[in-house]
Amino acid sequence: MAFDYDLFVIGGGSGGVRAARTTAETGATVGLAEEYRMGGTCVIRGCVPKKIMVFASEFSETFEDARAYGWQVEHGAFDWPHFRKALHTELDRLETIYRTNLERSGVTIHDARATLKDAHTVELSSGETFTAKHILVATGGHPVRPGIPNAELGLVSNDIFLLEELPESVLIIGGGYIACEFACILNGLGVEVTQYYRGAQILRGFDGEARGLVAEMMKAKGVDLHVGTNIVEMCPAEAGSVDQGTQSDALGIEESGVLEANPDSDTAAEAAGRVWVKATNGTEREFDHVFFATGRAPNTDGLGLEEAGVKLGRRGEIVVDDYSQTSVPSIYAIGDVTGRLELTPVAIREGMAFTETVFKANPTKPDHELVPSAIFTQPELGTVGLSEEAAADQGPIEVYCTSFRPMQHSFAGHHDRVLMKLIVCADTRRVLGCHIVADNAGEMIQLAGIAVKMGATKEDFDRVCAVHPTMAEELVTMKSPARTA
Incomplete structure (x- = not known):
């Protein structure tokens, strides 16, 4: 059977792009579909913009240190609009590099959403249909909101980079690395940061002594961290503590499960005014924003995976073997969508291992051991x-x-x-x-x-x-x- 492509990649994040490029360099014909922006979570709404924000937030302490070392410097105000414009200019530059590198490698880019029709066929939102000998799913993941009434009033990590104005106060819900990183970032930028985590200590799964020191230092630097604390109710501040059952009915919000944040809209969920929150410790407060950092989920909904015979796991992740092959022999998956080790460098290595295995006849297992x-x-x-x-x-x-x-x-x-x-x-x-x-x-x-x-x-x-x-x-x-x- 003649195919349109030797490989069709769904997803233009770090893993998918690397797999597409390394495969095209073998002489194979490669197509790639991305429905939003090239670069995926890492480049557009994750590692890169977050690290740039880390750099920006550290200057507040740097100015203080400079004075201690004899420099006569003034501690001026932080200009969020200026920073935000420069940040997005840099992200645009990086996206252009991703596109250019793909094109130079001979990859055909399709700016559209791709779904599976069968084991060898993808259909694009543009209406086009293509066949491929192999299909690689690299669609990543997205942040989710908890299934509580009025959760849509809260922001998720996708939204932080798009705020028109820097808030004066924010409540961060969660104790994982995303929650803690943004708590430090916003605190460094001058925002009054409160953080609730339902567990006994932040950064669950990491070394206990290390995470204890991180928590201690975060509090010393001004983050109002409360462990063993969770959110009970939230609503627009002007509504106060109205009956939550009424709110849930009126807004059509489920009281269980999670609310998914659109992974690629990058449209900030700007709450209409401040948000009133009641915590499990009895505290009632208003915040400019509530930021949920309570977990992520694989981007597998609506892709036609199960219809094509691809097995999914309990969290919706694509189940793969040691070589990233799914239950359908012609379909592979790499990166966060597999729920293995959700790190950008790991997805890139999985992409390269895929090329070695499928297009270079060199079966290669991605190495997930001792990853720093x-x-x-x-x-x-x-x-x-x-x-x-x-x-x-x-x-x-x-x-x-x-x-x-x-x-x-x-x-x-x-x-x-x-x-x-x-x-x-x-x-x-x-x-x-x-x-x-x-x-x-x-x-x-x-x-x-x-x-x-x-x-x-x-x-x-x-x-x-x-x-x-x-x-x-x-x-x-x-x-x-x-x-x-």
């Missing part, structure tokens, strides 16, 4: 490998850790603390995990991740001469374990 990552809170948390809690469950360990005031902040009179931590297997001496809480922890963990991935032992770390004076030198100078387990 960073949370861009203030201070940052960099991590690779097992947490202390997870490692202790597997066998005897030694924990090497130190916490101290770094020179740069100590000189300026700040009480910021950093954490350097190694988890070591007591039997093999292999470093099972490394956790860093500090400014630029993301940069440090990238390098530490090389050693951990290579299987370095504690003695390998010890043999490395320290770079002095740095924070990171502590990783090679800790001689005695702080504790064992």
